Amino acid sequence: GDSVTQMEGPVTLSEEAFLTINCTYTATGYPSLFWYVQYPGEGLQLLLKATKADDKGSNKGFEATYRKETTSFHLEKGSVQVSDSAVYFCALGSSGGSYIPTFGRGTSLIVHP
């Protein structure tokens, strides 16, 4: 079945550092890929998405490129802020038509001033 593997956290960075959170997936077909962000006590928010190979999703300075050859969708940001501290979830939309997504376990990001 479909699966998503994220790097374990927490990832701890200083403000303005470069961020990478790794995500790899296993799926049949060609699923859409997503990153969601969750702030404490809140639900998940869609951060960015990519629907086909080589697409780059971007939002709020975050980027991720759909790499079919390495089955990866790594999240990057050039300069993180304290306000980026949150949990980030990689997810794939089902390629089998059932509309049930698969989520990774999440990676906690802590940014220090």
Next chain:
Amino acid sequence: DTGVSQDPRHKITKRGQNVTFRCDPISEHNRLYWYRQTLGQGPEFLTYFQNEAQLEKSRLLSDRFSAERPKGSFSTLEIQRTEQGDSAMYLCASNGGTGYEQYFGPGTRLTVT
């Protein structure tokens, strides 16, 4: 568009009691999902509806859990005879059309004492 809303935001109940949560999705979305999330984990799929039809239910879901979406708009999730292991955040999400991105509500945090 006010987004997905959930009520209540917090619920404390004693073991053995029944609880019911409500979710109001984005109005034009025909698919509605329920997830459970525990600390340090990603959302765990429970069930989903397309309009008023419950199309899938997790095989891991106890018979104590039931969900309805009577008119294809709001949905309720009921847990009967709650157990301490039911303590978690219960998330609702919706989407529509052919996309797989999910729009989440703020969640209901359940504590069973």
